[in-house]
Amino acid sequence: MFARAGLSVRVLERSGTIGGGARTAELTLPGFRHDVCSAVHPMGAVSGFFRRFGLESRITMLTPEISYAHPLPGGRAGIAFRDLDRTVARLGRDGAAYDSLLRDLVARDDEVAQFTLSSILQVPRFPATTALFGLAMIDQGMPWWNERWRGEEAPAMLAGVMAHAIRPMPSLSAAAAGLALAVHAHARGWPVPQGGSQSIVDAMADDIRAHGGVIETGVEVTSLDEVRGARAAVFDVSARSMADIGGDRFPAWYSRALRRFRYGNAASKVDFALSEPVPWLNADVSASPTVHLGGSRRQVAAAERDVARGRHATNPFVLAVQQSVIDPSRAPEGKATLWAYTHVPRDSDIDQTEVITTEIEKYAPGFRDTILASSSRTARDLENYDPNYIGGDIASGAPSVAQLIARPVVDVEPWRTPAPGVYLGSSSAPPGPSVHGLGGAYAARSALRHEFGIDTLPDLSPSRPHEERT
Template identity: 40%
Template sequence: MPENFDVIITGSGSNGISAAIYLQQKGIKTAIFEQASTPGGATRTEELSLPGFKHDVGSAILPMGYASPFFRNLPLANYGLEWIFPDIPYAHPFADGSAHAAYQDIDKTAAQLGRDENAYRDLFTPLVENWNKLENDLLGPLGIPAHPIDFLKFGLKAIPSARMLVNHYFKEEKTKVFFYGSAAHSTLPLTNIASASFGLVLTTMAHRYGWPFPKGGAQNFTNALLEYYKSLGGTLVLERNITHLEELPQAEAYMFDLTPKQLLNIKGLDFPGLYRSRMSNYNYGAGVFKIDWALNEPIPFTNDKCKLAGTVHLGFSQKEIEDSEAFIHKKNMTDTPYVLVAQHSNFDNSRAPDGKYTAWAYCHVPNGSIKDYTKIIEDQIERAAPGFKETILARSTMNTVQLQQWNPNLVGGDINGGRQDITQLFTRPIVSLSPYSTPDPRAYICSSSTPPGGGVHGMCGFNAAKKVVQDHFKDIKV
């Protein structure tokens, strides 16, 4: 390996890789250093339950990976990436056996909603049609929007809480619960300001792009990114746990796909006490408890819409989901939590042996919880799919501590790199005109602890890499 690089990236999550790819595309020589033996951060696939059953350990459904303004323009299909599009992006079953489906077709989706049909169409049609005007501003640092009127219209819908939005737009309880299913991805109380924004963005993704996932496992998304990166001349170094800047080769700049907790542990960085204090006060969000199953047959959902959906949201009333997402921030849990289920093998037979299936699920839990929520999650699935437990051949579970041991960026089981409430949505990791910069002019942070936050979209790394070019390679156009 050459001793000198222009930029060194520590961490091979999707943001670290996107930063490295962007810089290599600009002719800037980079290397990625990763502490694990397998690259990808939380976007990896392993045989967790039984031999031949491929499970996505972290991220599983990647709508933002497919829709990302940066990733979607990369030639990843040339490097083995194939996307699977379930018949229905996501579905939400109800206690009476009915279900609503988020079809890619807005009109077909709205037609299920009774009195809310027109309101749903009026809410989402402008967002889907104008997404190309919004995406770069919503997926970047706070600044002057390129399309201020469209941005303002979105903001007026996104700033309220999810509860305020559904009570304003919708009359039917089922429609409200249906929207909560996507809004609750935020891991915020649904009474919090701006919790509506997550539901708006994710539902817009379902209608504009679908909610696809990589064939064969999320690892194949990481692999395609890295093969393209290497084709540009990039270098990947595995099993290097960096604890001091001196352990890295000399470079003009250093980028860290790490959350504040990990960044502050690296010695040799010139951070003053005030900056360290502010970063130490960074707030991490709720954690998750995750289960992967090897199944003898598909999940036997009562409603066929759920059988055709790649993702199923579980929560059987507005109050049930509100309580679930509120209690976790009070270090408590309900017995009927909001649960996310992914069922890849219904659409991708490469995930399991012939005639067998996989499923993936998690619920939100208090940060750092070590309680076993297996029964609670399986009971919730059983309500929508009687007989589910009899299909289980084996399971693998991970609590918040185990998730952090697997990937140190998942602090306390927080999969979003920090709480994504109104105080940290655009001002993560601290309030700054340049959220990717640090007081050390050599060092930059490019993880999901920077705007736009959690998700496999690579935009944190992309935005941070542009800042590095502006600061250190002024003769190169960003």
């Protein structure tokens, strides 16, 4: 955004390659391309930043017919087709209840995205949609969350999307995350970038360079003194790291707020190179890039409660993504990749390869025999890979209701720090986790206004480079 406004831009990246949580690499065997962190991008499809940036005209986003699947014992499964009518028809006696919960919100998908992907302290632009979403949150985020359901498939499906928040269930914060994901599943779908998540970052990097920006890798910024010459500096770091970098340039109250910011529990991830696609018992699960594992709603909630209490779940929730179902470029012909993580207590150093393999085997007997190689990262490994993932918290801060209000402080412009020209644009600031680009975009928008007097946002669509204005 700075480069598009005609400003000179220098991007400093701690690692040897850019990408953060959106890198793609051969983690197991040659020819198998794995997403290192993020894999499926429902928020990328609805993000106001990516839509203004024209992401889908820059890279190929593959949107499946089935957004996600949730297998259950006996070959049964809840299937979230992008087509809401088809989903409802398959849910039998719970179809009408599922329809009444989601249909009006699916019809207002753009407004749901605007509300959920902005600072919670901003006045809602669409109060009717905000009210509808709030009622759905209360319905599915409180102890009576099972009152509308009669079967297992529909509540299990919703528990699966709520589990993405790594929060106890039922809870309002988990319900908010899950409902937003479910709404987008039936509106724009859950797309997968062809070639890997790295393609999103590469498209952004290409645009920066095309407009005069410079990207330097292998450079770690540890103090504001190292960016003293910049009129504006936007940091994509955790709240804790921001406190360290700011040091005595921040007032004591702000440093205390950054250091009080709480981190959630963690993920532990395993990537598999497979000799063939996963042998799911249910054919629709075989066609779905995203699969939620963990059994019934009661079982998924129990697993997440265990993690919230600092215990490894005996029967854990597992999020699996089989990208090669929709993107054959991820693996050699006839073979497949599988990306999977489970939730664990923060700072866990226990390898979850066997746990994840066992959970998949329940719904895909013979899976173990398809494994050619695997690559595992514990929660501690994830923090070593990316210091923003404190203790393996891939959300860079627990997405509790309190921390959606104070992320990391209570302010209508929480991206702007008290230090002149210094901004926080990471997942530790609104709107929080996921690959949507909005934390940085909101920080940049604030900096353009306060540091450069630019109130009109620059055009971000694919175009010729602008004249540089320093």
